[in-house]
Amino acid sequence: MARGASGRPVTIIEVAKQAGVSISTVSRVMNGNHHVDPAIAGRVRAVAAELRYSASPLARSLVLGRTQRVAIMVPDLENPTFQSVLRGLTRAAAKDNYHVLVADSLETAGEESTLALETRRCCDAIVLCAPRMPEDQLRVLLPELAPVVLINRESPYVLAPTLTADYEAGIQPLARHLYQLGHRRIAYLEGNPDSVSNTQRLTGLARFRAEHPDADVAGIPCGVTFEDGHAVADAVIASGATGVLGFNDLVAMGLLSALNERGVRVPEQLSLTGFDDIPFAKYMTPPLTTASVPVVELGEEAWKRLHALLNGEKPDHDLSFRPRIEIRGSTGPAP
Amino acid sequence: MARGASGRPVTIIEVAKQAGVSISTVSRVMNGNHHVDPAIAGRVRAVAAELRYSASPLARSLVLGRTQRVAIMVPDLENPTFQSVLRGLTRAAAKDNYHVLVADSLETAGEESTLALETRRCCDAIVLCAPRMPEDQLRVLLPELAPVVLINRESPYVLAPTLTADYEAGIQPLARHLYQLGHRRIAYLEGNPDSVSNTQRLTGLARFRAEHPDADVAGIPCGVTFEDGHAVADAVIASGATGVLGFNDLVAMGLLSALNERGVRVPEQLSLTGFDDIPFAKYMTPPLTTASVPVVELGEEAWKRLHALLNGEKPDHDLSFRPRIEIRGSTGPAP
DNA sequence: TCATTCTTGAAAAAGGTTTTCCCCACCACA
DNA sequence: TGTGGTGGGGAAAACCTTTTTCAAGAATGA
Numbered sequence: 196m197a198r199g200a201s202g203r204p205v206t207i208i209e210v211a212k213q214a215g216v217s218i219s220t221v222s223r224v225m226n227g228n229h230h231v232d233p234a235i236a237g238r239v240r241a242v243a244a245e246l247r248y249s250a251s252p253l254a255r256s257l258v259l260g261r262t263q264r265v266a267i268m269v270p271d272l273e274n275p276t277f278q279s280v281l282r283g284l285t286r287a288a289a290k291d292n293y294h295v296l297v298a299d300s301l302e303t304a305g306e307e308s309t310l311a312l313e314t315r316r317c318c319d320a321i322v323l324c325a326p327r328m329p330e331d332q333l334r335v336l337l338p339e340l341a342p343v344v345l346i347n348r349e350s351p352y353v354l355a356p357t358l359t360a361d362y363e364a365g366i367q368p369l370a371r372h373l374y375q376l377g378h379r380r381i382a383y384l385e386g387n388p389d390s391v392s393n394t395q396r397l398t399g400l401a402r403f404r405a406e407h408p409d410a411d412v413a414g415i416p417c418g419v420t421f422e423d424g425h426a427v428a429d430a431v432i433a434s435g436a437t438g439v440l441g442f443n444d445l446v447a448m449g450l451l452s453a454l455n456e457r458g459v460r461v462p463e464q465l466s467l468t469g470f471d472d473i474p475f476a477k478y479m480t481p482p483l484t485t486a487s488v489p490v491v492e493l494g495e496e497a498w499k500r501l502h503a504l505l506n507g508e509k510p511d512h513d514l515s516f517r518p519r520i521e522i523r524g525s526t527g528p529a530p
Numbered sequence: 531m532a533r534g535a536s537g538r539p540v541t542i543i544e545v546a547k548q549a550g551v552s553i554s555t556v557s558r559v560m561n562g563n564h565h566v567d568p569a570i571a572g573r574v575r576a577v578a579a580e581l582r583y584s585a586s587p588l589a590r591s592l593v594l595g596r597t598q599r600v601a602i603m604v605p606d607l608e609n610p611t612f613q614s615v616l617r618g619l620t621r622a623a624a625k626d627n628y629h630v631l632v633a634d635s636l637e638t639a640g641e642e643s644t645l646a647l648e649t650r651r652c653c654d655a656i657v658l659c660a661p662r663m664p665e666d667q668l669r670v671l672l673p674e675l676a677p678v679v680l681i682n683r684e685s686p687y688v689l690a691p692t693l694t695a696d697y698e699a700g701i702q703p704l705a706r707h708l709y710q711l712g713h714r715r716i717a718y719l720e721g722n723p724d725s726v727s728n729t730q731r732l733t734g735l736a737r738f739r740a741e742h743p744d745a746d747v748a749g750i751p752c753g754v755t756f757e758d759g760h761a762v763a764d765a766v767i768a769s770g771a772t773g774v775l776g777f778n779d780l781v782a783m784g785l786l787s788a789l790n791e792r793g794v795r796v797p798e799q800l801s802l803t804g805f806d807d808i809p810f811a812k813y814m815t816p817p818l819t820t821a822s823v824p825v826v827e828l829g830e831e832a833w834k835r836l837h838a839l840l841n842g843e844k845p846d847h848d849l850s851f852r853p854r855i856e857i858r859g860s861t862g863p864a865p
Numbered sequence: 866t867c868a869t870t871c872t873t874g875a876a877a878a879a880g881g882t883t884t885t886c887c888c889c890a891c892c893a894c895a
Numbered sequence: 896t897g898t899g900g901t902g903g904g905g906a907a908a909a910c911c912t913t914t915t916t917c918a919a920g921a922a923t924g925a
Contacts, residue, residue, distance in 0.1 A: 206911060217874045222913060230872065252652050253592045254911030257880045262588065264631070264652070272617040273809075282607040285634050294652060296599070296629050299620050317587050317599070317629060421813060452813040474608075478756060478787040480815035541881060552905045557883060565903060589881030592910050 205246045214242040225250060264318040265501055266296040268311050270326060274419070275473040276443070276490050277324060280346060283494020284322060291502055293319075302327065308336050315340050320501045322346060322494075326390040342504035344497045348391040356500040356510045360488040362395035362470075363402075365518030369440055369468045369486055370403040370412070372520060377529035378438030378466060379410050382431055384417035384424065384450065386442035393442065396470075400440075417446055424449025428457060437465060437529045444469035444476045444485055451479065451525065462527030472521055481524030488518050540581045549577040560585060599653040600836055601631040603646050605661060609754070609780070610808040611825050612659060615681060618829020619657060626837055628654075637662065643671050650675050655836045657681060657829075661725040677839035679832045683726040691835040691845045695823040697730035697805075698737075700853030704775055704803045704821055705738040705747070707855060712864035713773030713801060714745050717766055719752035719759065719785065721777035728777065731805075735775075752781055759784025763792060772800060772864045779804035779811045779820055786814065786860065797862030807856055816859030823853050 207225075211218045216239060223231050224239040242248075256262040267284055269277035285295045298314045300307045307328055315321045320342040325333065330350070337343060337353040345357040373381055383400055386393035400412050413434060417427045424446030431439055431450060441447030447469035454461055461467050461481060469476055472487030493516065500510035542560075546553045551570060558566050559574040577583075591597040602619055604612035620630045633649040635642045642663055650656045655677040660668065665685070672678060672688040680692040708716055718735055721728035735747050748769060752762045759781030766774055766785060776782030782804035789796055796802050796816060804811055807822030828851065835845035 204911095207913095208911085218912085219875080219914085220873065223873090226913080232872065235873085249651065250913090251592075251911055253588065253597070254880090255913075257588045257592055257882095257911080258913045260880075272613075272620060278607070278613050281632070282634065285607060285632055286636070289634065294631050294633070294649065297616070297620055297632050298629070299617065299624065301621070314629065316584070421809065448810070448813045451815070452817070455815050474756065475783070475810045478783045479813075480786070480790050482787070539881095543881080553882085554884085554905060554907095555903090558904090561883080567903065570904090585883095586881050589910090590883080592881080592912095593883045595910080 204251070205248050207248070207250065210239065210243050210246055210248045213246065214239045261319050261505070262317070263292060264294045264296055265320045265322065265498075265505075266298060266314045266318045267322040267324070267497075268298040268300055268307075268314060269324045270300050270302045272297070272299040274445070275475070276471055276488070279473075279490035280322075280324065280494040280497070283491035284498050285494075287495040287498035288501075291498075293498075293502075300325070304328070308332055311336060312339060315343075319505055320344075322497045322501065326392055327387055329389075342501060344500045344504075344510075346493065346497060356504070357513045358493050358496050358500075359513075359515045360392075360493070361515045361517050362392050363399040365470065365486040365488070365520075366396045366399040366440065367403050368520040369470070369484070370400060370410075371407075372484070372522065372526060373438035373440070373466055373468070374403075374407055374410055376438070376466060376526060378436075379529070380434075380436045381410060381412045381438045381440060382434050382436035383412060383414050383440045384427060384431075384442050384446050385414050386417070386419050386446075388416075396442065417442060419443060419445060421445050421449035421452075424451075425453045428453030431465075432457070432459065438526070439465060439467045441467065441469045444471045444473045444483060447483055447485070447525070448475070448479060451483070461525055464530055466526040466529070468526060470518070477521070477523060479525070484523045484526040485521050486518035487521050489516055492516075539586070540583050542583070542585065545574065545578050545581055545583050548581065549574045596654050596840070597652070598627060599629045599631055600655045600657065600833075600840075601633060601649045601653045602657040602659070602832075603633040603635055603642075603649060604659045605635050605637045607632070607634040610810070611778070611806055611823075614808075614825035615657075615659065615829040615832070618826035619833050620829075622830040622833035623836075626833075628833075628837075635660070639663070643667055646671060647674060650678075654840055655679075657832045657836065661727055662722055664724075677836060679835045679839075679845075681828065681832060691839070692848045693828050693831050693835075694848075694850045695727075695828070696850045696852050697727050698734040700805065700821040700823070700855075701731045701734040701775065702738050703855040704805070704819070705735060705745075706742075707819070707857065707861060708773035708775070708801055708803070709738075709742055709745055711773070711801060711861060713771075714864070715769075715771045716745060716747045716773045716775060717769050717771035718747060718749050718775045719762060719766075719777050719781050720749050721752070721754050721781075723751075731777065752777060754778060754780060756780050756784035756787075759786075760788045763788030766800075767792070767794065773861070774800060774802045776802065776804045779806045779808045779818060782818055782820070782860070783810070783814060786818070796860055799865055801861040801864070803861060805853070812856070812858060814860070819858045819861040820856050821853035822856050824851055827851075 207221050211221045221239055224236045288295050300310055322344045324346045333350050334352045337355050343355050345355050347359055349357050404412050415430050417423050469483045469485035472485045476483040476485050503510040542553055542556050546556045556574055559571045623630050635645055656675055657679050659681045668685050669687045672690055678690050680690050682694055684692050739747055750765050752758050804818045804820035807820045811818040811820050838845040
């Protein structure tokens with residue numbers, strides 16, 4: 196930080212003194228106010244540059260009532276999905292001169308509301324990813340958080356811009372894809388039972404089951420991480436399923452890894468799908484058949500809505516991204 | 531945010547009025563100052579709770595001169611390495627009630643200094659990852675940024691806590707590992723020519739060459755991403771190398787993917803190593819031999835030093851993590 | 866010359882808190 | 896009863912900026 200003669204950060208007062216003008220004038224110049232003599236403006240700017248002055252964001256925030264900062268709370272910063280949302284948000288916000296504060300709730304369900312509120316106080320708005328927060332808790336939280344954009348879950352009670360991936364719609368083409376390949380015994384590796392996105396997938400699978408009564412779709416409790424997927428390999432094998440729908444790419448990759456260790460060949464003996472299309476999915480061996488969710492764009496769209504909200508404009512319509520099936524090498528004809 | 535009768539956020543003044551005490555007393559109570567009558571303190575706390583008052587972080591920051599916030603600037607938020615550092619930093623800082631601001635410089639070399647300075651002004655300290663910033667630029671930047679912790683590059687001129695991975699030392703066991711497996715024609719997929727970490731690897735390889743004059747180590751210009759690794763497959767094959775050292779796991783995985791497409795079997799026809807041991811490396815098929823760098827801990831250690839700096843304490847010694855070789859399935863005997 | 870417009874300055878309010886300084890009351894001791 | 900000390904509480908300064916108000920002076924046009 197630029198320090199003045201006093202050794203402390205240089206303030207607007209010193210610039211004013213040095214330039215021989217009033218504080219008002221410096222402020223007017225720095226904020227692009229028109230009614231100021233170009234000659235004086237030039238001098239002020241020169242002095243400001245020489246002193247390396249820039250207004251204290253803190254003081255500015257206080258008087259302006261905005262911090263040029265938004266936050267995002269994610270359940271797990273380790274998850275590539277949220278990393279991508281964060282990236283999309285950060286880059287989009289940066290273009291409008293906003294910074295992004297990141298909060299990792301670590302899925303500590305009890306603290307999520309508190310953390311969100313506390314984080315929200317430091318900035319102008321917040322993006323909330325809380326897939327497992329109980330509905331009634333969300334309901335009281337959201338109004339306190341406004342402006343807020345919700346990601347990956349809807350709240351029927353409160354009006355907040357919401358961006359989702361349509362997991363219910365997305366899982367069906369994957370199941371149908373397996374079905375068309377001849378798979379009749381299908382296993383679904385379940386995510387967190389109390390997460391919205393897991394419920395949606397289950398609903399989608401129920402539809403699929405209704406369409407295809409001859410298919411047997413069995414749920415296997417699993418989880419959301421590599422390790423979870425890795426751990427259920429034996430259960431999968433024991434289930435006799437020939438096609439497996441992973442809750443997400445991570446569990447699919449974990450399972451794939453465990454299957455390799457056990458000598459089970461994919462897709463010859465077992466077909467496997469993921470969900471999300473994280474960057475690594477297409478580089479697996481075999482490349483993972485999955486449903487792609489444009490998470491980076493989700494982050495960007497979140498910013499658009501936040502930005503609109505912050506400017507008192509009406510945000511764009513809610514968006515539900517329809518996952519797009521990406522057929523790759525991890526699925527093949529049923530044995 | 532809790533809003534008072536006026537519709538605006540409730541301030542310390544309203545609490546004072548409601549409790550029939552002065553502003554000072556409320557402040558003292560809220561900050562745990564001892565010299566206050568327990569009865570009054572109780573009343574103040576009750577009123578504060580009822581009004582859902584909590585002090586404005588902005589105003590607090592202004593008067594306290596600290597924001598309880600630190601920043602991290604990374605060259606590319608898409609890179610799993612920096613994601614992990616961010617995660618380690620965020621979680622460690624959260625334990626001490628600090629928030630983390632994230633800035634993605636996007637490797638726009640020209641703007642890096644400006645972005646860092648601007649970001650730094652919003653918070654109390656910053657973690658800098660700028661592997662490609664020219665030395666002289668870093669030299670003038672660092673003093674301006676203090677308190678600052680440097681990640682993955684040292685600056686010989688300035689005293690700032692520095693955390694690095696010893697890429698020079700780390701690449702040698704990988705090369706030796708290939709050598710011991712009989713590989714004599716070895717290719718190194720180069721990262722960014724102007725990045726410190728690439729230079730260090732080259733130095734390490736020079737050492738290896740000196741040790742093993744009969745080994746032929748050729749550099750192949752590549753890059754740092756999946757796509758870069760994927761793109762050099764033909765050049766690698768044309769080089770006649772039987773062992774390949776990737777700049778990092780990403781290029782190794784990209785190359786692996788391209789080799790699979792071309793029917794080149796790993797490790798039977800070609801052995802391949804990565805660097806970093808990102809979470810996905812061990813789930814590849816075959817699992818990637820690599821050198822593991824504890825990036826999450828790097829983020830945590832960065833926080834420790836930042837925290838010390840912020841409290842006027844002497845930070846722990848600089849740390850250079852010696853990468854640990856992880857031998858997995860992607861390397862095997864030379865054909 | 867007069868009226869109008871433009872530019873600048875001075876001063877103050879506002880934003881919300883912490884902290885320093887001071888005062889008052891109370892207690893103990895002489 | 897007077898004095899010194901102590902502990903608790905209030906007033907005000909400080910943090911730094913933007914914005915508003917008011918006034919004064921200069922320049923311009925009629």
